[in-house]
Amino acid sequence: EDQVTQSPEALRLQEGESSSLNCSYTVSGLRGLFWYRQDPGKGPEFLFTLYSAGEEKEKERLKATLTKKESFLHITAPKPEDSATYLCAPQAYDKIIFGKGTRLHILP
Amino acid sequence: KAGVTQTPRYLIKTRGQQVTLSCSPISGHRSVSWYQQTPGQGLQFLFEYFSETQRNKGNFPGRFSGRQFSNSRSEMNVSTLELGDSALYLCASSFGTSGGETQYFGPGTRLLVL
Numbered sequence: 001e002d003q004v005t006q007s008p009e010a011l012r013l014q015e016g017e018s019s020s021l022n023c024s025y026t027v028s029g030l031r032g033l034f035w036y037r038q039d040p041g042k043g044p045e046f047l048f049t050l051y052s053a054g055e056e057k058e059k060e061r062l063k064a065t066l067t068k069k070e071s072f073l074h075i076t077a078p079k080p081e082d083s084a085t086y087l088c089a090p091q092a093y094d095k096i097i098f099g100k101g102t103r104l105h106i107l108p
Numbered sequence: 109k110a111g112v113t114q115t116p117r118y119l120i121k122t123r124g125q126q127v128t129l130s131c132s133p134i135s136g137h138r139s140v141s142w143y144q145q146t147p148g149q150g151l152q153f154l155f156e157y158f159s160e161t162q163r164n165k166g167n168f169p170g171r172f173s174g175r176q177f178s179n180s181r182s183e184m185n186v187s188t189l190e191l192g193d194s195a196l197y198l199c200a201s202s203f204g205t206s207g208g209e210t211q212y213f214g215p216g217t218r219l220l221v222l
Contacts, residue, residue, distance in 0.1 A: 043213035
């Protein structure tokens with residue numbers, strides 16, 4: 001059965017304190033893995049797509065990496081405006097499966 | 109380029125009523141997917157439409173249905189509303205022609221069932 005687990009469920013960091021969010025997945029026929037950011041009451045905002053193990057993508061303070069079983073979202077020197085829920089979504093052959101997300105809170 | 113739009117943004121209904129939500133995809137996108145988001149279950153896939161045909165379906169009861177028009181706009185209908193249907197309903201669009209395509213989400217419709 002296709003599954004995706006994100007950890008931790010919630011994370012509080014001080015401004016400038018770097019950390020990583022984890023996405024573990026079991027998906028048949030992975031076609032891609034997406035990362036989204038979601039602010040309260042809004043739709044998810046696209047961040048990255050990763051297609052193959054070893055691939056990395058960066059955007060400002062965020063870097064996403066992919067292995068055969070996991071993806072990591074590294075956040076370097078975060079700012080309060082990086083506070084949001086981060087969603088991981090691997091795509092199987094015919095569907096996209098969303099994790100429940102990591103709620104990230106950056107304290108000033 | 110305009111993003112995905114959803115109407116209405118907020119809706120209050122009572123149990124037993126039905127509701128129709130609308131989604132206009134990004135211009136050129138032919139695939140529209142619908143999701144239900146609740147605090148306990150996260151984002152759950154309802155169905156996907158491509159070129160006016162339902163291409164994939166999640167595990168939701170038949171009270172949830174949808175359709176897509178020739179201009180790629182999509183509607184979702186929920187009949188005989190239950191309290192548990194209260195959620196944020198999100199629509200996402202993509203080109204739909206191959207796997208691994210990015211889906212772009214609208215702002216959602218917040219449905220409250222009383």
